[in-house]
Amino acid sequence: MASGDEQYHPKDAVKAAINGTMITGAAGGLVSAIQNTLTKRNVGAWGVFTRSGGTIAVFAAVGGTYEFTRLASANLREKDDSLNQAIGGFLAGSILGLRVGTTPAVLGMGALTAVILGAYDYTGGGLTGYKKNPEMDEFERKELLRKNRRRPIEETISELGEGRGIYGPGYDERRRERIKEKYGIDVPAKS
Known part of the structure; x- marks a missing residue:
């Protein structure tokens, strides 16, 4: 049984295999057509199946x-x-290794494909990075991130000092006192 309260529901493996065969077979046909087009000798339109048809079979x-x-x-x-x-990647990669015809190629291609596909799925199955929670509002998520990384103003002022848009409480009074001390000018308080 699956972990937790979720129960596993079986899926139709034969239907998925037929769909996968058709889709990757069509992609193999496209690659085979490109290979046929790039040959130096003119082998005709049936060369897609006769000359490079093995590509279609391997892809499928x-x-x-x-x-x-x-x-x-x-x-x-x-x-x-x-x-x-x-597991699926290992067997699929082994088929790629069969074209080479050696046992190390079969095992190596199978292991490489298994590691790549297993790691891809384990890390979330996306090349764009961490997936956001679809149930959380984007504004709430950003507010949460801001609160999570927010530092107290006293700590910021002690490290950077005041100025450049960073002003602590009572800054205006301290500024007036400094100007009065240094230059002898009375700065009026803001109302």
């Missing part, structure tokens, strides 16, 4: 394997966490 296999393994391991473990992405 990687996407389908990742999605199926990720959801199947989540269903078997009854947990939805980063380990599922790492």
Whole structure:
């Protein structure tokens, strides 16, 4: 069972695998078409499938394997966490290593992909950094941050001194006294 009061709900791994295969297969078709276009010899329009069709197959296999393994391991473990992405990433990366044809490449590509995908999911699954709480109002969040980092005015004045927009209580009277002492001029008080 999942931790806490939340109960895990199984997901359809086969449907996700088919969707993943179709999406990454289409991306593989695009890459294959680009490879076909950049060849020096004219191999024709069917070269997308005959000459560089292996690219389509690898892309489709990687996407389908990742999605199926990720959801199947989540269903078997009854947990939805980063380990599922790492397991799916390992098998998907292993397929990439199969093109090289050596065991170290299969294991290395699988391990690399597992670490990258597992870490990506563990850190929040975003490249933009920490996700904000969607339920908290932005104004309230910024006010909370200001209060959290606010320092007492006495501490600021003791470190920086007065002036430059930083004035403590009673500043006007002290300023009038300093000017009177130093220059002998009476500065009128503000009303």
